[in-house]
Amino acid sequence: MANPLLQVKNLKTYFRTEAGVAKAVDGVDFEVMPGEVLGIVGESGSGKSVTSLSIMQLIPNPPGEIVDGNIIFEGTDLLAAYRQKDYDVIRKIRGNKISMIFQEPMTSLNPVFTIGDQVAESLVHHKGLNPKEARDHAVEMLELVGIPSARERINEYPHQFSGGMRQRVMIAMALSCDPSLLIADEPTTALDVTIQAQILELMLEVKAKTSNAAILLITHDMAVIAETCHRVVVMYCGRIQEIADVKTIFHSPQHPYTQGLLASLPKPGQKVRRLSTIEGIVPSLFNLPKGCSFCTRCNQKLDKCETVPPEMVETSPGHFVRCHLAKPMKSA
Amino acid sequence: MYSYFIRRFLLMIPTFIGITFLCFTVTRFVPGGPVEQAVLRYQQAMAMSGEGGGGTSGSDMEQGQISEEMMESLKAIYGFDKPFYEAYAIWLWRVLHFDLGTSDTYSRPVWDLIKEKFPISIIFGLSGFTLSYMICIPLGVWKAVKHGSGFDTGSSIMVFIAYSIPGWTAGVLLLMLLGGHAYLDIVPSGGKDSGFINETSKLAMFLQEGAQVSDIPETIRKEFPKLGDNQTINASHPAFKHVPAEKRFKLKTGNHSDLSFIGRTLDTMWHMILPVFCYVLGMFASSTVLMKNSLMENLGQDYVRTAFAKGLSERVVIFKHALRNSLIPIATGLGHMLSIILAGSYLIEKVFNINGFGLLGYDSLIARDYPVTLGILVIGSMLKLFGNIVSDFLYCLIDPRIRFS
Ligand SMILES: Nc1ncnc2c1ncn2[C@@H]1O[C@H](COP(=O)(O)OP(=O)(O)O)[C@@H](O)[C@H]1O
Numbered sequence: 001m002a003n004p005l006l007q008v009k010n011l012k013t014y015f016r017t018e019a020g021v022a023k024a025v026d027g028v029d030f031e032v033m034p035g036e037v038l039g040i041v042g043e044s045g046s047g048k049s050v051t052s053l054s055i056m057q058l059i060p061n062p063p064g065e066i067v068d069g070n071i072i073f074e075g076t077d078l079l080a081a082y083r084q085k086d087y088d089v090i091r092k093i094r095g096n097k098i099s100m101i102f103q104e105p106m107t108s109l110n111p112v113f114t115i116g117d118q119v120a121e122s123l124v125h126h127k128g129l130n131p132k133e134a135r136d137h138a139v140e141m142l143e144l145v146g147i148p149s150a151r152e153r154i155n156e157y158p159h160q161f162s163g164g165m166r167q168r169v170m171i172a173m174a175l176s177c178d179p180s181l182l183i184a185d186e187p188t189t190a191l192d193v194t195i196q197a198q199i200l201e202l203m204l205e206v207k208a209k210t211s212n213a214a215i216l217l218i219t220h221d222m223a224v225i226a227e228t229c230h231r232v233v234v235m236y237c238g239r240i241q242e243i244a245d246v247k248t249i250f251h252s253p254q255h256p257y258t259q260g261l262l263a264s265l266p267k268p269g270q271k272v273r274r275l276s277t278i279e280g281i282v283p284s285l286f287n288l289p290k291g292c293s294f295c296t297r298c299n300q301k302l303d304k305c306e307t308v309p310p311e312m313v314e315t316s317p318g319h320f321v322r323c324h325l326a327k328p329m330k331s332a
Numbered sequence: 333m334y335s336y337f338i339r340r341f342l343l344m345i346p347t348f349i350g351i352t353f354l355c356f357t358v359t360r361f362v363p364g365g366p367v368e369q370a371v372l373r374y375q376q377a378m379a380m381s382g383e384g385g386g387g388t389s390g391s392d393m394e395q396g397q398i399s400e401e402m403m404e405s406l407k408a409i410y411g412f413d414k415p416f417y418e419a420y421a422i423w424l425w426r427v428l429h430f431d432l433g434t435s436d437t438y439s440r441p442v443w444d445l446i447k448e449k450f451p452i453s454i455i456f457g458l459s460g461f462t463l464s465y466m467i468c469i470p471l472g473v474w475k476a477v478k479h480g481s482g483f484d485t486g487s488s489i490m491v492f493i494a495y496s497i498p499g500w501t502a503g504v505l506l507l508m509l510l511g512g513h514a515y516l517d518i519v520p521s522g523g524k525d526s527g528f529i530n531e532t533s534k535l536a537m538f539l540q541e542g543a544q545v546s547d548i549p550e551t552i553r554k555e556f557p558k559l560g561d562n563q564t565i566n567a568s569h570p571a572f573k574h575v576p577a578e579k580r581f582k583l584k585t586g587n588h589s590d591l592s593f594i595g596r597t598l599d600t601m602w603h604m605i606l607p608v609f610c611y612v613l614g615m616f617a618s619s620t621v622l623m624k625n626s627l628m629e630n631l632g633q634d635y636v637r638t639a640f641a642k643g644l645s646e647r648v649v650i651f652k653h654a655l656r657n658s659l660i661p662i663a664t665g666l667g668h669m670l671s672i673i674l675a676g677s678y679l680i681e682k683v684f685n686i687n688g689f690g691l692l693g694y695d696s697l698i699a700r701d702y703p704v705t706l707g708i709l710v711i712g713s714m715l716k717l718f719g720n721i722v723s724d725f726l727y728c729l730i731d732p733r734i735r736f737s
Pocket residue numbers: 015017022024042043044045046047048049050051060063064285
């Protein structure tokens with residue numbers, strides 16, 4: 001098996017607020033293999049964005065802080081450099097080896113610079129291209145993401161683009177330096193339903209045409225996962241609850257939370273009267289249950305769930321579940 | 333966009349008429365106007381001459397009385413003989429022909445007075461404005477970057493103090509302390525330059541060469557009939573070059589105009605220190621806080637996160653991406669600069685006795701010299717209205733969102 005591109009080990013990112021310490025990400029472990037599309041799914045507030053921003057070291061500090069863990073990217077421990085306050089390491093990687101697309105296309109571009117300037121900026125910065133070369137490359141990238149008459153539109157400003165077009169620009173910008181990892185944090189959530197699928201498809205298409213970057217796709221939508229991902233990480237309350245490849249997740253989900261997420265999906269051919277949702281509300285991060293954080297909403301709860309936090313167990317090769325009901329696979 | 337600016341220009345007309353009509357009407361109806369003042373002066377003069385002549389008390393009353401005829405002619409002199417709307421129309425018509433009337437107190441065309449005083453205010457105000465931007469913008473930026481640090485807190489205390497003291501109040505205080513009244517004598521006590529420089533003054537070393545008028549050759553002297561024998565002329569005087577070299581000498585005393593160029597500059601700067609400080613003080617708090625808040629707000633924006641995500645250094649993110657956006661509200665303030673300078677100058681010019689536009693307006697109000705008051709209103713409101721348009725224009729220049737919609 002190839003070496004993982006990115007290893008996240010025991011990542012803990014806390015926010016110190018007036019109400020107390022919010023353990024937004026509390027011991028997260030996963031790996032991203034080169035070229036794969038890994039989904040992170042979970043309800044709003046489960047710590048998906050904080051996980052991705054921690055990888056990029058973009059957590060606003062204060063109030064946030066990465067308090068523990070290792071993030072090993074292409075053999076380098078990014079957090080070791082971070083702890084030594086050596087920010088050059090991550091600066092050389094951001095926008096170059098790892099780039100990121102955000103949820104809000106309307107506000108993620110600088111309103112006072114042209115699209116061309118903003119796409120060309122990272123090329124000049126990381127690849128040392130001269131402005132002319134960078135501009136030409138920017139035009140190519142914009143054509144690649146399907147912006148019509150890119151050579152003219154490069155001189156326009158973000159407000160002259162629609163939301164979908166801006167997200168295309170963000171994709172062009174993110175992939176312009178041929179990164180090996182692209183983090184997309186809910187890239188389609190803010191868009192019209194009609195163009196959501198287009199943008200996802202485009203991302204995969206451009207990925208295949210360029211350096212075949214691995215993609216870490218964050219979403220709260222299981223349908224998006226089904227269409228795009230190879231493997232899935234299910235997050236809840238700052239912890240990973242289940243990891244498996246996409247087929248396994250959809251065919252034999254082990255964690256009651258994953259099962260709940262899947263039950264809320266409309267099934268093809270099925271006439272839906274009312275989509276089932278997971279009962280109850282996400283507990284406050286300041287007031288998490290002592291045991292399993294999902295026990296307040298779980299429909300298969302055991303007595304010990306309330307007091308004993310479950311460990312991660314491997315139920316079949318590559319399938320990990322954090323649940324007292326899960327049976328570890330028999331070691332050969 | 334052009335149509336927008338044309339519309340803005342056209343809108344200036346009713347606004348201008350509204351402002352001036354209102355003020356004109358007020359001058360008509362407030363008590364103590366020029367006619368009443370003239371009557372008062374007349375009565376005082378009569379009373380004095382009455383006393384001097386030792387007239388009877390009975391005739392005093394009659395002498396103090398003003399005949400109907402006289403009243404009418406007084407009203408005609410000050411233009412109060414017509415109903416106010418008619419008088420306003422006449423006034424407006426003249427203004428449209430650049431005729432602002434004649435000052436009652438100076439007996440000179442108002443337009444000339446304003447032209448004379450305006451540059452003085454502009455020099456003081458502009459220096460204050462420029463200096464305060466030069467201090468407040470970097471300070472605000474630095475406070476935003478170092479938000480929450482000791483530097484930020486310390487400078488915030490300064491901002492609070494500056495905010496609570498109006499510029500002219502500080503002027504009064506500093507003049508008392510430093511202007512030679514009570515404690516120290518290191519700044520002039522007012523005015524825009526030195527009226528008299530004596531031998532002990534430090535400025536005396538910058539005095540030019542001069543010559544006695546009597547030493548000017550007779551033929552040349554005829555061209556300057558105003559010069560008296562006992563007077564001296566300085567090197568800038570056109571007759572000076574005709575004075576034989578051995579008769580020239582270095583002046584020991586003199587006034588501002590007898591100084592060399594460097595001396596004049598130093599003299600002006602010396603007079604400007606306190607007033608300009610007061611201008612800066614007046615703008616310091618609001619400009620600094622505006623700059624800081626504007627940058628702070630932009631630093632929290634998503635596009636700043638995008639810029640960081642590109643791998644740009646903190647310096648580039650702050651000074652290229654965030655600063656450009658946060659300067660938008662500051663730059664649009666430039667359009668209001670002139671009117672802010674003038675508005676701020678009334679009291680400061682009064683305190684420092686600077687003979688500028690503000691002091692002219694202040695004095696005209698006290699003396700009920702309405703032609704001057706209204707003339708200043710015309711210029712002031714025109715500047716304000718143009719300033720608004722300039723602000724909008726600057727906004728368009730900096731912010732593409734406005735430019736293209
Ligand atoms: N800037 C912040 N300040 C305080 N708490 C934060 C901040 N950002 C995130 N959090 C905490 O982290 C939790 C997880 O947030 P996030 O990762 O954005 O969730 P999501 O899975 O929806 O992306 C939030 O519920 C919140 O308590």
